[in-house]
Amino acid sequence: MPKTIRFHETGGADVLKIEDLPLTEPGKGEVRLKVEAIGLNRAEIMFRQGKYLDIPVLPSRLGYEASGIVDAVGPGTSSIQIGDRVSTIPAFSMREYGVYGESAIVPDYAVTYYPNNLSAVEGASIWMQYLTVFGALIELGQLKKDDSVLITAASSSVGLAAIQITKAAGALAIATTRGADKKQFLLDAGADHVIVTDKEDLAKAAMTITSGKGASIIFDAVAGPLLEKLADAAASGAIIFEYGALSPAPTIFPLFSSLKKGLTLRGYTLFEITGDAEKLARGKQYVYDSLQSGVLKPIIDCTFPLDAIAKAHLYMESNQQKGKIVVTV
């Protein structure tokens, strides 16, 4: 029986249980993967804690991203065939599906091919990060080469993807990080400038970097009190994407700067892209092509074995990682 990760109550990493559950068959429109690697996301930690947009139905599976080989297909599925090397797109609710385990059933529309030049570990590390950034910066933000993009939580996989996509467009990438220890890593990852927020005044530094104009696009996973500083760092007419809620503190709306500068504050999740067939098709094409050509390349921090799933979650919660944390199966 395949090992499956589930939790029977919400809470800390120790609620994750490794269970031997019977192998099940995919239903209508579903496919089953023999999982090779699982990419971890902050969303899964929040879901496990009961603090995510979706509230789990207990006992609950979890996990958005896996790579693997298709080993069964249900009736009425699309072109996906047994033996295909694929990875999963977060186009489903974890209330219904989860990929943490040796075997995972997902809807066929959430399964796609990834380029051959990527390993299975890399294949499990692409869709969440690159589609999230594609949707915000390219699809909604219409990123151009004269943009200056301020990226918070820049050492996360999505933050690093934002640096790569910003640079691929020829724009200026300004990364922020709390401590100085990740500064060199972010420069190596392609950031043009790194602002260490524990030591520097964010708005002042951003204004200096942009010759007083401010950042034209801000891509923020943190929210909380940081948002007011981001508004101070924003250019006139800038757009600020809020795509996460890492800060536990309330987020104050920067009323006066938004009036003065005509700021757009845009709540955003990947599901705007994965839930829209046309946007998703554009995103998949962009990501696939850019990975194949080497313009984009996922940065892997480290891998854990499946048995160490709780440890892997704790490691993500420690915020030490620089890039994607992957579980190998």
Add this chain to the structure above:
Amino acid sequence: MPKTIRFHETGGADVLKIEDLPLTEPGKGEVRLKVEAIGLNRAEIMFRQGKYLDIPVLPSRLGYEASGIVDAVGPGTSSIQIGDRVSTIPAFSMREYGVYGESAIVPDYAVTYYPNNLSAVEGASIWMQYLTVFGALIELGQLKKDDSVLITAASSSVGLAAIQITKAAGALAIATTRGADKKQFLLDAGADHVIVTDKEDLAKAAMTITSGKGASIIFDAVAGPLLEKLADAAASGAIIFEYGALSPAPTIFPLFSSLKKGLTLRGYTLFEITGDAEKLARGKQYVYDSLQSGVLKPIIDCTFPLDAIAKAHLYMESNQQKGKIVVTV
């Protein structure tokens, strides 16, 4: 010597002084009006209090909107001529110009014609309200007939203009007001629905009115704690314009609803339109044509004589008015 309103310190309505100041000549690119009527705006109260986007240079004139007859033109002015019947557009800073008085000098680009079917009192009551709404709803919000527009502070001149412009586009106008006393007035002014926020749950009422979809455009002058309720009343993918700061309380950013619904929160002021020649030209044309055809018609609450300017400010601060407060000269 013409009577001129100035204040020498920021504060309550009693800081407004009626002074006899020498008649001055317009400088380069300026014109002078013999003022007939002055339209009052909340902005002037905030400016007088030192709480506006611009901080006054003391002693300071004030006032954005006047109608009158041009009685002098400076060198290098455009097509405006002595004897022209015009009104002023808020396209300047009150740190430099103010129209409260018997005579007012303004930049020539802030002076324009208004339709002949309007009185001088009405002519002083159009540009702030209609250009503000034009910029948000039409220029940025791309108002269409299937939109449902939620309008807060709906009895203000800008709120009423929003009802009129929404109806002119064939869209649904949902007005909110705190007390029940203004409900019938707002229905008479064209609102399809009125939500009395002291008595009704705003989000629930908006959802009922829109058959569970929520408002697609929200036009809000209040901010403060109301913003979270507005986000609850918003449709998926809605845009919320924040164009004022009537609430003295901090404004919480509605993080989770904005993530879930993909909301756009847009800080906005009229100056985005008046500061952009093309947008202003489109706005002037739209407003002029709609006033001339009678599709739009300013609602005047009452008029005060110039000597009662402090009383007129106090009346606006009391929030009893339904429409524009005008001072006649």
